[in-house]
Amino acid sequence: MDPDQFNTMPTRIKVALAQMDIVWGDPAANLAQARSYAIDAARRGADVIVLPELWSTGYDLTSAVDHAEPLTQGIFAETARLARTQSIAIVGSCLARLGTGRIGNTAVYIDAEGRTRAIYSKTHLFRLMNEHRHLTPGSELAFFDTGRGMAGLAICYDLRFPELFRCYALAGADVVFLSAEWPHPRGDHWRTLVRARAIENQMFIVACNRAGRDPDHLFCGSSCVIDPTGAVLAEADEHPALLFAELDLATVSKTRADIPVFADRRPELYS
Numbered sequence: 001m002d003p004d005q006f007n008t009m010p011t012r013i014k015v016a017l018a019q020m021d022i023v024w025g026d027p028a029a030n031l032a033q034a035r036s037y038a039i040d041a042a043r044r045g046a047d048v049i050v051l052p053e054l055w056s057t058g059y060d061l062t063s064a065v066d067h068a069e070p071l072t073q074g075i076f077a078e079t080a081r082l083a084r085t086q087s088i089a090i091v092g093s094c095l096a097r098l099g100t101g102r103i104g105n106t107a108v109y110i111d112a113e114g115r116t117r118a119i120y121s122k123t124h125l126f127r128l129m130n131e132h133r134h135l136t137p138g139s140e141l142a143f144f145d146t147g148r149g150m151a152g153l154a155i156c157y158d159l160r161f162p163e164l165f166r167c168y169a170l171a172g173a174d175v176v177f178l179s180a181e182w183p184h185p186r187g188d189h190w191r192t193l194v195r196a197r198a199i200e201n202q203m204f205i206v207a208c209n210r211a212g213r214d215p216d217h218l219f220c221g222s223s224c225v226i227d228p229t230g231a232v233l234a235e236a237d238e239h240p241a242l243l244f245a246e247l248d249l250a251t252v253s254k255t256r257a258d259i260p261v262f263a264d265r266r267p268e269l270y271s
């Protein structure tokens, strides 16, 4: 693919990452936290705020049936209201009632007018945290126009599946927003894989993990923003934090022109 095809309207996006310490099984408390992070992020000029995976409940999956809500109601409607009132796009995953007994770990990207632009249910369920017992995997990817650049959505364990990120890159994504609850002792995997996905696909990865602990895990934080060359634009430690970075989307086409990975692919050999 011609690298110039990737980005016809280079622009900038200011992102905020809310590395929350999620309160186990308490959507009201977590919504209050998310609200205060979003108000702060909007006040400081962010265009979009990224929240962690399952930010409203944590991994309280034995109560998934009680927590899950339809995509137009409950926590999703509250998030849309927050986006609209603060004029900031919001992305992050919650438990979603997808119909006929199906519950998804579902990320939504809601724009600054409160409209849902993209929906992505985690496609690779993580057995080590029992997702396969309670959730239904998604069956489609989410590639969409943020209004500033093209984006894809991914969730946590998806990081271990380079094919997903390559699909987004081939579709023309400038950035992938990834929400996570990634625990110790695999912090090195997290940092390495986020950077690898950015370098190999020459795109931005905006990766928001959680802080704190739940009954079974201590989370490693280290939310970060990586640019298409692999440069770390922002990185948190393990503590709760609101992190900022500005993405200059022109870096995507420049990086792809400098090292023409996409022109040099040999897809006829890969299947």
Ligand SMILES: NC(=O)CCC(=O)C(=O)O
Binding pocket: 053, 126, 129, 155, 156, 157, 158, 160, 180, 181, 182, 183, 186, 189
């Ligand atoms: N919530 C998750 O998907 C965790 C993934 C994880 O910890 C991993 O090592 O992969």
